[in-house]
Amino acid sequence: MKSLSVHLTDTCNNSCIFCVVGSHTGTPEKVNKKMVYEFLAANKDKGYEAVNIHGGEPTIVPEFLDILAMIKENGYKAISVQTNGRTLRDIEFAKKAVENGASLFVVSLHGNTPELHDYFTSVPNSFEEAVEGIKNAVKLGIKVRTNTCVCQQNLEQLVDIVNYSMDLGVSHVNISNLHTAGNCLKNFGLVVPRIQDAIPYVEKAVEACVRRNVKVTLEGYTSCVLGDKSRYMIDWEENKFKLLYKSFIMNDYSEFMSTQTRTKSSSCKTCKEFEMCSGVYNEYAAAYGFEEFKEIV
Numbered sequence: 001m002k003s004l005s006v007h008l009t010d011t012c013n014n015s016c017i018f019c020v021v022g023s024h025t026g027t028p029e030k031v032n033k034k035m036v037y038e039f040l041a042a043n044k045d046k047g048y049e050a051v052n053i054h055g056g057e058p059t060i061v062p063e064f065l066d067i068l069a070m071i072k073e074n075g076y077k078a079i080s081v082q083t084n085g086r087t088l089r090d091i092e093f094a095k096k097a098v099e100n101g102a103s104l105f106v107v108s109l110h111g112n113t114p115e116l117h118d119y120f121t122s123v124p125n126s127f128e129e130a131v132e133g134i135k136n137a138v139k140l141g142i143k144v145r146t147n148t149c150v151c152q153q154n155l156e157q158l159v160d161i162v163n164y165s166m167d168l169g170v171s172h173v174n175i176s177n178l179h180t181a182g183n184c185l186k187n188f189g190l191v192v193p194r195i196q197d198a199i200p201y202v203e204k205a206v207e208a209c210v211r212r213n214v215k216v217t218l219e220g221y222t223s224c225v226l227g228d229k230s231r232y233m234i235d236w237e238e239n240k241f242k243l244l245y246k247s248f249i250m251n252d253y254s255e256f257m258s259t260q261t262r263t264k265s266s267s268c269k270t271c272k273e274f275e276m277c278s279g280v281y282n283e284y285a286a287a288y289g290f291e292e293f294k295e296i297v
């Protein structure tokens with residue numbers, strides 16, 4: 001499916017220690033509504049079915065609800081909102097977002113307890129608020145996908161986290177390898193797990209979702225480390241994004257990710273997944289090399 005993607009802001013009401021954007025809780029930026037409107041209008045009859053809104057935290061910008069309405073008016077079929085979920089604790093706000101066109105909330109949930117989740121977000125009560133937000137969205141009958149980033153500190157809880165998400169009634173669980181940019185790069189030694197340590201827990205978390213018949217996807221990993229679980233990897237060939245990032249338009253975000261943020265080794269050339277594989281995050285490969293990534297023959 002071809003989608004548009006709009007980065008609304010760098011600011012956030014959380015300050016995650018692994019945030020790829022390096023989001024800050026400082027002064028909100030002014031969103032250029034005119035530019036967003038022109039981007040939506042210019043692409044409306046070009047086969048883009050959905051629009052993905054993200055940040056930072058997109059729901060805290062004053063223009064958020066108007067922008068949802070703008071997307072709906074332009075006739076796009078689906079709108080997904082990537083959020084930390086905290087503003088959705090206000091059910092009236094969540095209702096308004098749904099009325100204005102939001103059809104999927106992708107909510108970050110990195111722990112199954114306040115201690116663990118709030119440790120990552122650096123904001124007390126962010127866990128309770130996110131959980132309230134998820135419950136409200138589920139109550140409103142809108143689809144919710146949680147996204148859990150796999151860190152050194154939540155590896156052992158990964159199965160409990162995905163079970164907790166499913167207990168809340170979400171319809172899809174996404175598990176992400178850390179993208180080693182922004183705050184994640186600053187805190188690399190603290191948060192980034194070795195792939196070989198993470199994979200056994202990722203596998204168990206996938207199995208927990210499969211057992212409960214809940215859709216599960218994996219993001220940022222490579223086939224060579226996932227083995228038979230590689231069938232749960234997000235297929236970026238099928239999920240093409242055209243991105244508006246501030247005043248800059250990127251025509252193919254997945255191509256940018258694989259050519260600019262990820263790398264392959266010389267032995268990858270003989271791997272049967274070479275063409276399909278996006279590779280390993282540059283900073284991870286620089287720190288640990290490729291010994292964990294063995295070509296598939």
Ligand code: SF4
Pocket residue numbers: 222223224225264265267268269271272273274277278279280293294295296
């Ligand atoms: S191309 Fe390289 S990183 Fe990708 S799956 Fe093959 S060995 Fe792994």
